[in-house]
Amino acid sequence: xSPKPLDYETLNENVKKVAYAVRGELYLRASELQxxxxxxxxxxxxNPHALGQKPLTFPRQxxxxxxxxxxxxxxxxxxxxxxxxxxxxxxxLSLTSGGLGAYSDSxxxxxxxxxxAEFIERRDGYPSDPELIYLTDGASKGxxxxxxxxxxxxxxGILVPVPxxxxxxxxxxxxxxxxxxxxxxxxxxxxxxxxxxxxxxxANLNELxxxxxxxxxxxxxxxxxxxxxxxxxxxxxxxxxxxxxxGPPIGKEVQLVSFHTVSKGYxxxxxxxxxxxxxxxxxxKTVDEIYKVASVSLSPNVPGQIFMGLMVNPPKPGxxxxxxxxxxxxxxxxxLKRRAHIMTDGFNxxxxxxxxxxxxxxxxxxxxxLPPRAIEAAKSAGKAPDVFYCLKLLEATGISTVPGSGxxxxxxxxxxxxxxxxxxxxxPAIMTSFxxxxxxxxxxxxxxxxxxxx
Amino acid sequence: xSPKPLDYETLNENVKKVAYAVRGELYLRASELQxxxxxxxxxxxxNPHALGQKPLTFPRQxxxxxxxxxxxxxxxxxxxxxxxxxxxxxxxLSLTSGGLGAYSDSxxxxxxxxxxAEFIERRDGYPSDPELIYLTDGASKGxxxxxxxxxxxxxxGILVPVPxxxxxxxxxxxxxxxxxxxxxxxxxxxxxxxxxxxxxxxANLNELxxxxxxxxxxxxxxxxxxxxxxxxxxxxxxxxxxxxxxGPPIGKEVQLVSFHTVSKGYxxxxxxxxxxxxxxxxxxKTVDEIYKVASVSLSPNVPGQIFMGLMVNPPKPGxxxxxxxxxxxxxxxxxLKRRAHIMTDGFNxxxxxxxxxxxxxxxxxxxxxLPPRAIEAAKSAGKAPDVFYCLKLLEATGISTVPGSGxxxxxxxxxxxxxxxxxxxxxPAIMTSFxxxxxxxxxxxxxxxxxxxx
Numbered sequence: 001x002s003p004k005p006l007d008y009e010t011l012n013e014n015v016k017k018v019a020y021a022v023r024g025e026l027y028l029r030a031s032e033l034q035x036x037x038x039x040x041x042x043x044x045x046x047n048p049h050a051l052g053q054k055p056l057t058f059p060r061q062x063x064x065x066x067x068x069x070x071x072x073x074x075x076x077x078x079x080x081x082x083x084x085x086x087x088x089x090x091x092x093l094s095l096t097s098g099g100l101g102a103y104s105d106s107x108x109x110x111x112x113x114x115x116x117a118e119f120i121e122r123r124d125g126y127p128s129d130p131e132l133i134y135l136t137d138g139a140s141k142g143x144x145x146x147x148x149x150x151x152x153x154x155x156x157g158i159l160v161p162v163p164x165x166x167x168x169x170x171x172x173x174x175x176x177x178x179x180x181x182x183x184x185x186x187x188x189x190x191x192x193x194x195x196x197x198x199x200x201x202x203a204n205l206n207e208l209x210x211x212x213x214x215x216x217x218x219x220x221x222x223x224x225x226x227x228x229x230x231x232x233x234x235x236x237x238x239x240x241x242x243x244x245x246x247g248p249p250i251g252k253e254v255q256l257v258s259f260h261t262v263s264k265g266y267x268x269x270x271x272x273x274x275x276x277x278x279x280x281x282x283x284x285k286t287v288d289e290i291y292k293v294a295s296v297s298l299s300p301n302v303p304g305q306i307f308m309g310l311m312v313n314p315p316k317p318g319x320x321x322x323x324x325x326x327x328x329x330x331x332x333x334x335x336l337k338r339r340a341h342i343m344t345d346g347f348n349x350x351x352x353x354x355x356x357x358x359x360x361x362x363x364x365x366x367x368x369x370l371p372p373r374a375i376e377a378a379k380s381a382g383k384a385p386d387v388f389y390c391l392k393l394l395e396a397t398g399i400s401t402v403p404g405s406g407x408x409x410x411x412x413x414x415x416x417x418x419x420x421x422x423x424x425x426x427x428p429a430i431m432t433s434f435x436x437x438x439x440x441x442x443x444x445x446x447x448x449x450x451x452x453x454x
Numbered sequence: 455x456s457p458k459p460l461d462y463e464t465l466n467e468n469v470k471k472v473a474y475a476v477r478g479e480l481y482l483r484a485s486e487l488q489x490x491x492x493x494x495x496x497x498x499x500x501n502p503h504a505l506g507q508k509p510l511t512f513p514r515q516x517x518x519x520x521x522x523x524x525x526x527x528x529x530x531x532x533x534x535x536x537x538x539x540x541x542x543x544x545x546x547l548s549l550t551s552g553g554l555g556a557y558s559d560s561x562x563x564x565x566x567x568x569x570x571a572e573f574i575e576r577r578d579g580y581p582s583d584p585e586l587i588y589l590t591d592g593a594s595k596g597x598x599x600x601x602x603x604x605x606x607x608x609x610x611g612i613l614v615p616v617p618x619x620x621x622x623x624x625x626x627x628x629x630x631x632x633x634x635x636x637x638x639x640x641x642x643x644x645x646x647x648x649x650x651x652x653x654x655x656x657a658n659l660n661e662l663x664x665x666x667x668x669x670x671x672x673x674x675x676x677x678x679x680x681x682x683x684x685x686x687x688x689x690x691x692x693x694x695x696x697x698x699x700x701g702p703p704i705g706k707e708v709q710l711v712s713f714h715t716v717s718k719g720y721x722x723x724x725x726x727x728x729x730x731x732x733x734x735x736x737x738x739k740t741v742d743e744i745y746k747v748a749s750v751s752l753s754p755n756v757p758g759q760i761f762m763g764l765m766v767n768p769p770k771p772g773x774x775x776x777x778x779x780x781x782x783x784x785x786x787x788x789x790l791k792r793r794a795h796i797m798t799d800g801f802n803x804x805x806x807x808x809x810x811x812x813x814x815x816x817x818x819x820x821x822x823x824l825p826p827r828a829i830e831a832a833k834s835a836g837k838a839p840d841v842f843y844c845l846k847l848l849e850a851t852g853i854s855t856v857p858g859s860g861x862x863x864x865x866x867x868x869x870x871x872x873x874x875x876x877x878x879x880x881x882p883a884i885m886t887s888f889x890x891x892x893x894x895x896x897x898x899x900x901x902x903x904x905x906x907x908x
Contacts, residue, residue, distance in 0.1 A: 049552035098503035271756035302725035
């Protein structure tokens with residue numbers, strides 16, 4: 001009998017080609033071990049609340065009230081909710097046409113797109129047009145929309161940094177079958193960087209934009225970690241600010257799409273799926289095409305849109321909730337900074353491990369210098385060397401990481417990616433457990449000469 | 455200078471080809487008129503809350519508490535929330551790993567997928583496996599996922615009913631460039647029907663499944679209106695129940711994917727973007743591929759998942775909120791039924807308009823018998839005849855409908871689609887305004903012989 005349409009052999013080949021390491025072999029094995037009762041520390045995904053981070057109070061109060069608008073008429077509402085949360089809930093409900101249960105415009109609620117534009121203007125010092133801002137179900141949905149608009153066939157390619165976040169390689173394989181003989185259409189930057197945690201300087205961004213101008217590339221700026229900065233030397237600077245600083249011709253010519261989300265920052269509201277993208281120097285006809293395709297999915301989820309509004313327009317000095325909001329925000333960001341240090345220092349104390357400091361974002365990407373005998377052992381086990389190491393780490397310690405090969409790495413060089421998100425009080429024990437595993441692993445696979453002298 | 459990558463001329467041609475009538479020319483014109491201050495009655499999208507339908511209280515209480523979990527520790531929570539909503543919020547939070555702010559598994563929360571499986575088993579009388587149920591951001595996202603898995607290249611096609619909901623034609627143009635010389639891979643049914651409002655009988659479903667078996671097609675069953683039934687003669691029966699009733703070979707062989715949502719039913723929670731699809735007779739390797747691709751978007755929004763849990767597991771007799779929940783549900787469904795009658799009767803009272811009763815779903819699809827002179831006038835205006843009629847209707851009355859051509863219709867026959875969702879108290883005035891416009895339009899364009907005699 002011939003295969004049926006949803007039998008594996010007859011599926012879309014581009015779907016089969018998708019590889020997505022963040023939820024790949026390591027994640028699946030970790031999920032199995034968890035089912036068997038092993039305690040797993042999931043550092044594979046930047047998912048702060050899953051590791052115990054508490055949500056910020058004010059935005060949750062506002063969205064809860066938007067979900068239960070009948071409370072706004074209840075004389076007792078003030079017992080559980082502060083007046084500024086009540087006022088803000090009324091404000092957001094007034095921006096909807098029918099509350100959270102109504103589809104919004106496919107680009108998102110106009111009033112929230114206006115708040116995003118005002119935020120961008122305050123951040124960059126240049127006006128921003130709400131009509132060029134589209135709200136999305138998290139940044140990844142926006143990236144997929146733009147890549148789908150850009151990639152015409154299997155001969156179109158996108159330059160992505162190596163190492164890169166595998167959303168990009170996955171989406172590209174989904175839309176483009178083959179990456180040889182290609183027309184390069186766009187360049188992706190992730191700033192602050194995932195998985196490397198670096199922040200791009202003004203000079204870096206200048207060079208990148210010049211390159212896009214010379215090579216006629218769209219710049220896709222993944223700036224979802226713009227709030228996650230753990231040092232003062234390299235603050236976050238948006239690609240858009242540098243582009244507009246450059247003036248014509250580059251500032252008027254280079255096409256830029258910038259992405260943001262409520263999932264990262266210190267909010268970490270991953271499960272809410274809120275995000276936006278902003279388009280700079282994109283012609284109106286293209287903006288309309290993107291609108292049309294967004295319409296097929298009707299509307300991004302409305303609660304996620306309200307989280308985005310709250311993120312770009314948080315409580316202000318003098319508001320009842322201001323001090324609490326600032327205290328909660330500061331506590332999270334300062335703890336993340338301390339955790340970045342504990343993790344980097346911890347990795348650097350391990351045999352054959354070197355690690356740059358996490359300047360921004362929420363990841364650590366140590367290089368693991370695997371001895372030749374470990375590489376041979378991996379080969380015998382039919383695994384890539386970094387996958388072999390990460391699986392052993394998982395089995396020994398419960399620490400679930402992502403092998404560097406999922407992000408791309410130099411030939412013969414091996415990394416892993418962890419988040420810096422485990423609870424601060426758990427961090428020393430995790431790093432001790434990591435060191436014990438790593439140093440024993442190195443002991444086991446190093447020969448007498450010692451790998452470090454090679 | 456050569457065009458830039460996001461200039462219209464160089465975009466993905468499949469994106470340009472997408473047509474989506476529900477938010478097409480009519481919707482854009484209606485939005486413009488609204489901006490100019492005209493009162494618009496948006497009956498183009500099934501968006502009940504936008505037309506004044508109030509959300510059901512119990513699910514909103516539960517989700518509000520899940521958004522504000524700190525309220526669960528507040529001794530005053532009982533002043534604003536009933537005990538069963540509090541208990542249910544605790545239940546759903548216990549199914550998450552980190553509350554609403556954490557990404558869930560890419561297939562959705564296992565505990566909610568279990569509640570969906572139990573609902574399907576109660577409905578159909580056959581067990582359902584939670585591992586074959588994937589939660590999605592509304593049904594349309596699930597449809598896109600499955601079509602993307604199925605359609606391999608421009609030679610693959612999908613049979614869709616005519617008239618059809620344009621999500622299907624839009625998604626197909628997105629994934630497949632051309633619809634000639636095609637391998638048909640799947641058949642779509644929408645039951646209860648959109649836009650026609652018909653309910654399929656057991657005999658219809660039997661025939662359709664036999665056809666899928668003979669022709670080796672996947673059946674994609676869009677059953678998002680399964681709660682929206684306005685008569686007793688043809689209750690909703692799921693494609694899955696009939697398939698399993700048929701037994702082998704058909705019951706074991708035909709591949710079926712069924713879609714559901716929280717956006718429709720009498721809940722109408724469109725803005726929350728909750729949905730699921732269930733796979734029957736789909737091989738495990740394919741299920742894994744769909745999981746992998748879903749992982750690229752990380753996770754469906756978690757509040758939407760909880761709405762889905764609540765929809766399949768509503769308050770039970772004896773629960774504190776039961777009577778209120780039932781009363782609210784009944785009021786909405788009975789009003790929808792009355793509105794279906796008002797609308798059908800209203801259309802049938804108009805000159806040159808005939809309309810079937812809306813047995814289910816939330817649409818009315820009257821046939822408008824346009825006189826030849828109206829068709830000529832449309833031609834002179836460069837419009838399709840039904841678009842011409844609908845635009846005139848919009849300008850004259852503010853009623854925003856969708857021309858039948860967006861759904862497909864027989865050559866030379868013209869329809870429009872409206873929802874039955876305007877508030878019941880507004881319905882008589884809307885139908886009076888429609889009749890006045892229609893009858894004057896017919897008067898203007900009919901010649902002396904009278905079109906009805908042709």
